[in-house]
């Protein structure tokens with residue numbers, strides 16, 4: 410049995426051969442940039458007005474000035490400012506050559522073609538957005554490895570960039586074991602249960618922006634499990650199995666992976682829930698076998714699988730959790746294992762929920778995330794800071 414941190418280190422060390430593709434910026438949100446982007450233009454590319462008002466040459470300012478023209482946003486041919494006059498200007502319009510200051514219209518009075526200003530209220534350079542104030546030509550604007558947000562898309566669009574190179578997301582598929590498990594469209598017979606893990610893992614993957622290749626059910630027979638893994642692993646980069654990974658007579662997943670020649674990275678972690686978690690490499694593909702209990706499965710997914718998928722997508726340091734919050738109440742553990750407890754984060758404090766059994770999904774519904782209590786902390790005081798894994 411290995412420790413939580415060792416398992417994370419092993420998964421962090423797996424070499425990933427990321428592929429790159431070009432996508433339109435509107436399709437790129439949530440992906441990771443596979444190139445460093447330098448601005449092809451200065452933005453703004455011309456000095457322009459930040460307000461609706463009047464443009465003037467500051468040194469010429471007088472209490473009464475004559476309006477000699479109008480410039481609006483979109484005007485491409487703008488006359489230079491005539492000496493000692495003022496020009497009507499609108500937000501986003503180019504500042505005429507010779508002007509250096511904008512007076513917002515709330516500060517002036519207009520009569521015919523003349524305006525009255527209090528020069529004491531105006532400073533040189535007011536409301537002029539200078540060319541290059543956002544970025545200069547050739548300036549680095551997005552680093553390789555950046556997760557693209559709506560804000561990144563806005564920035565790229567402002568530079569006239571329509572397509573970028575991103576890391577391809579992994580193809581992921583899910584295989585469910587458990588002859589007792591039936592779909593919600595079937596009538597529940599005695600001894601059967603509804604499939605929680607299929608929809609749960611499917612949505613957990615969708616939440617990460619992964620299009621799931623398949624969610625397949627396999628019979629609890631050694632040959633069927635082996636055949637399914639052998640065929641389905643070909644279709645994906647990461648294969649996730651649910652159930653059948655413990656030590657029962659019908660737990661065929663680990664022997665099947667051994668028969669297929671998978672390289673086992675680890676099996677069994679000193680944690681609760683999710684002790685019998687398995688990770689291995691089959692050919693060039695990564696295989697996770699999650700314990701069948703739904704909350705063990707989801708806990709393992711959040712702590713180990715999700716960061717691996719994000720690494721595959723191009724994120725860095727995904728196993729370093731920097732989200733820590735204080736416990737709202739003291740907590741005593743009688744376990745020698747690291748605990749991942751369902752909890753609610755309220756007003757910056759972690760409230761550990763009742764109903765921590767690994768089959769209990771009522772507490773999972775209420776939980777906002779998991780809190781990690783290391784095995785060393787048998788008596789945790791109120792206020793102790795612990796890693797928090799949000800849902």
Ligand SMILES: Nc1nc2c(c(=O)[nH]1)N[C@H]1C(S)=C(S)[C@@H](COP(=O)(O)OP(=O)(O)OC[C@H]3O[C@@H](n4cnc5c(N)ncnc54)[C@H](O)[C@@H]3O)O[C@H]1N2
Nearest residue numbers: 587590604605606607652653654655660684700701702705
């Ligand atoms: N003798 C031992 N028995 C068990 C140990 C052990 O160390 N020694 N470990 C226990 C722990 S901890 C866990 S967790 C489970 C993991 O077992 P498996 O991964 O083999 O999972 P199954 O036996 O197939 O299922 C466990 C449990 O979960 C239910 N299940 C399975 N699939 C689904 C699904 N898709 N939706 C909803 N529920 C599902 C299944 O009916 C079982 O109740 O092993 C313990 N045993």
Ligand code: MOO
Nearest residue numbers: 682683684705767
């Ligand atoms: O450790 Mo298992 O994951 O609770 O039931």
